[in-house]
């Protein structure tokens with residue numbers, strides 16, 4: 001049985017993943033804003049370094065895997081927090097945990113991306129580049145130029161940035177070369193509190209009309225099964241991949257790319 005760190009473990013898909021791992025007999029260190037084994041605010045540098053330190057203490061500097069599910073949706077007015085949590089809340093935690101993930105020799109990481117990375121048109125790549133360079137203010141300004149859609153563009157740019165980061169690092173000596181399988185799970189619209197907030201907002205109509213060929217919204221427990229699969233021996237050969245589970249939205253928009 002393994003030891004897994006799960007951010008965003010208090011709600012939605014992070015909680016569902018943590019529940020499944022615990023039910024399978026693993027030890028889960030849940031990290032979240034208000035409740036969990038580690039309570040930390042991932043929107044601040046201090047909160048992130050605290051989350052890294054406390055998790056490593058609890059894990060004894062050895063992790064079999066990590067799930068990075070903490071995230072903020074495209075809520076207007078929250079653009080800087082979106083960038084902080086969705087980008088730095090992934091990169092800084094994983095950089096801090098990397099030696100503990102390498103220590104077990106065969107570990108697996110699932111980063112929550114999103115199908116918004118490929119279904120949101122014209123996301124400014126200058127915003128993505130700024131996020132990757134750690135300049136969140138500049139990235140926010142660049143993404144925010146497209147009004148009134150600043151929050152959706154910031155959200156998509158944040159998810160593109162972590163997806164790039166994961167794919168770029170996954171294949172390096174520090175990650176794959178150290179036995180760490182780093183992959184991205186990119187869900188579509190999944191029925192969680194994050195989606196409920198969007199549906200209840202002025203954006204709700206647009207979210208409801210977003211094409212989902214199979215119909216309805218995803219179930220967080222089914223997505224958690226994908227997380228468990230991506231942490232299992234079945235994923236020994238899965239490295240730097242983006243697994244899209246979205247009811248067909250991505251194919252609907254991008255089928256012609258093939």
Ligand code: NAI
Pocket residue numbers: 007008009010011012013014031032033034040041042043044068069070071072073085112113114115186187188189190191192193194195
């Ligand atoms: P959720 O809102 O149910 O759960 C997110 C968790 O992140 C919450 O427990 C929240 O407290 C935590 N969190 C937020 N800000 C934090 C902070 N500053 N510090 C610590 N923890 C913080 O969301 P959901 O839907 O389960 O999302 C999980 C991941 O999946 C997110 O990264 C989200 O962007 C992504 N995603 C969600 C989709 C959806 O339709 N629900 C679609 C595609 C991606």
